[in-house]
Amino acid sequence: MVANRLREINAIVENIPGVIIVKQFELFDEVTKGYISVFTEGLIKAIEFEVEIYSQYPFKWHDSETIKFINSDLSAYKHIMEDGSICIHTAHSPVLSQKLNYDIQAVISWIEKYYINKDSDHHYEHLIVPQKKFKDTLFAYFFNEIDYQFSKNQFGYLDYSNLSQGLFHKEKCSNAIIQKFYSRDRKELVDVKWNIQFKALEKHVGLFIFIKDIPSINQRWIYAKWEDFVDILPQEFLNFLHFVEDRHKKSNGTHLPLFIGYNISEAEIHWQAIMLEIGKFPIFGQKINQQWTSKLHEERAIDWAMTRNCSYKYFFGRGHLCEKITQSKILIIGIGAIGSIVAKTFARSGCTKLDFVDFDVKEPENVSRSEYSFVSGLNNKTNDLINELFMISPFFEPSQGGYEFSEAFNYFLKSNLTNNQNKSEMEKFINSYDIVIDCTADNDLLYILSQLNMTTSLINVSISNHAKQLVCATEQNRYEFVSTQFNGKVLEFDVEDLYNPTGCWSPTFKASYNDINTLVQFALKHINLKFKQERQLRNFVLETEEEGSFNINLKEF
């Protein structure tokens, strides 16, 4: 078998045009290694690569190709990995010969694009930072966009807070967020925005310096040793380091992150973190002209940590609802199965201003088909959901919420309809939201809301038993529309087979998380599309079909 594979690899590679095997492929500890030289038009001389083929080949492993083309002389070029290998991602093929052809084609394309034509991609690529443990742990720091203009070589203190301990493959990983920047004399410069739960975390001291220019020699690799910083870091800053270390000498041995800031575009700052240890700062004192001066330990390696830009545009960069929704202030009334799914979908899709009303307490049996977790036990749904969303989105900012707000809301709405002045107060309150979603299935509420003069987009969502239909009312006649749909003569659904756990005071409809979520997501997609197209959102019904295969029919009114 093994011998066959080796023979096959050698034969295939040999037959690829422009490729010469310099050293035959052989097996070393389950890795097939060989040397090839690749020539293509535009090159003066062929380029040699050491090729490593792993046993999984032609399949991928952990999202990486299981073949490497290495030439450490190429490290200054784009798309070269730390070990000097070319970063390639090619089409899938289970056939060895085909996959080898794809991969070598990719190498040739790389040579043409980045070696010969020296193309630089339009998007900025982050510097390559070697991932190293500091002591026995990896450190990761998350930062956000700030509304502040640093001047070159401005330095000072910052606060960070630990978020959590994770595992990064097999290593411990400590995660933290940057909270606030201070000047060198500890005046507050700028606060970093996160949700209030994160803002309330315990703060620790770190340092920063904004060096403006990218800390790299070839724009690819971040500086490796402190000597690279000799001409960059101003003497004042080295003195500051010495001062800080001296002041913290009681905490000898503890770590203190130093953040290096630089512009990756005119408007965007990137931060890299260096792990410093109190007592072992990379500086020493030298007497020059009778004066002690701090100098860098040039030969020492820099302990880079990981950083991630978690600003809104990257956090929601992979996909979000349309801006008309994400920029809206949203109120969700009723956060049972439907409401909590809507809330979580919004929070994950870029919405930040979300308030909830519900005076129910979450029970363990709610967990199976809503967005709540078992771990928080009996807990007001509002408080519980707010916590869930705090954990998901660093940008979630509820303005009102919690149980007492819900009680007050319900009382306010239901007891004031007959009084004209209070009615206008209610209208003012409701209209302070851009979107209000009513998921209560409470006909009283539906009626009351339909009596108000509203400028806000009010959307009422309800589901029939067995999640056979979803009814979404969006227009002024919402009360009549929903009443007509559910009056027993329009929608056909089972009204007998309700879930009756311990009595029948509040039987609930039967449906699973999957049943409900399928319809809710479909509805949200439709709503999002209408908002995006700036079209009128009409009342609609989603009808499901289960004969044969499952189908959802959208019926607009």
Add this chain to the structure above:
Amino acid sequence: MKLKAEKIGLSLEIEDQLLNNMTENGKIYYPNEFGGFLFGYYTNNNKHLIITDSVLPIKFKSSRYNFERSTEGIEDQLYKFHRESPSKFYIGEWHTHPDSNAIASIADILAMRSIISTPNSCIKNPVLLIIGDSKSKVKFSFYVLYNYNLYKYE
């Protein structure tokens, strides 16, 4: 007592004695639910209902939160009441909510709807009486089914 469902312009009346009897009958089965059939007749161009009698079921199942009566033996009663003057007939149902309020549950609404969908029931607007019996006080709520919805008499 006399009550009115203002919105739909229907009214009813019932003797306090009859209400007390039903309440007492209900207490026998406390803490479980209990109930029965209501009989009476319409007057004033069918706008006003006079409830005259309650008939208890011979067979029933009940729990704290549930009451299911059968119609065994009811036929004789139907004819008996029909022969009286004025002629009386089946007009609705009653049951108790022990230790609880006198508000119709979803199951109650569904039960009322199923009366009108039963081919022989012949009544279009069945009445529902719920006796909410808690230690401190007894509450009565009368409802009528109209256009698939329950309306409360006040």
Add this chain to the structure above:
Amino acid sequence: MDKSKHLESVIRTHQITKEQQLLDKHIQKKNEVKEALEEKYGSNIYPPFNSGSYAKNTAINTKFDFDLVSPFKRNAFGSNGTLEQMYNDVYDFLYDKYKNEAEVKKQKVSIGLEFYADNEGDVIKIDVVPGREFNLDQYKEDENLNLYVYYRYGNFNSGSERIKTNINAQINNIKDRATKEKDSIRKIIRLLKIWKANKGNYPTKSFFLELITIKTFDNNEITGSLWEKLKTVLEYIRDNVTNENFKLIDPGNSSNDLADTLTTYEKQQLSSDMKNMLERISENEENLKTYFPENEKFKEKESVKNGYGANSGIPIPPPKLNFG
């Protein structure tokens, strides 16, 4: 369900006379505003008159619209006076006079007066439409007026355009039809207005719906029940409104095309609303109630006539009933 019976009930429960008190308040207020205008402008104004749905007998009681047309003389605002001056002058006058008791708003071609709710909670709305005769003293002969377009609607640009129209000709457009046809036309116009009122802030003007209904009657053999007639109109709107050469000529001014009051997108929306409505009603006629609801306020008192459901035979309780 008998669809036509339901529609008749919809019209009945929306009859303006059902809100006699509110109607009286409107008429009274309209007269007040009319007198104020006459007092202010004296010989520069011809008698203002009501041109709204009440005048056309197509009013509904959920949304009162009283349009008070105010015909000014050609030189009322100086011999070089502009339509804009006229519009602003009337606005300033009304604003000063009513700012403490009403919201005074500049609207498309009118000035809206929305009086704050009185102690019975009633809100009175009157739209004043200033217009100017073409030439001095010509109004008495031809009743033609120029209107000022305050802000853009449909394809009319704000400020720049003026609409010439003969409002009395518009009013007579329906009045002049044969009685039987006139009744059907009015019924359908009322139904469409009820539908529109239900949609909230719908861009299509009532006048547009009036004209398109009349146009359907002009172009089709309209027979059958009320529902069948309505359906024909709905289908006509669905099929025609988005056509490129579709026109709705203002009977008050043949160069005024009401089709221009809607944008292309608004026409598409109107057509697709008609399409959805027809589909939903044909799937389930109950859905008719969603589009054309009875006015609850007057519905249930009427249905009281029925009383408790009539019995035929001895009522028998269903064998098994389960209560909670």
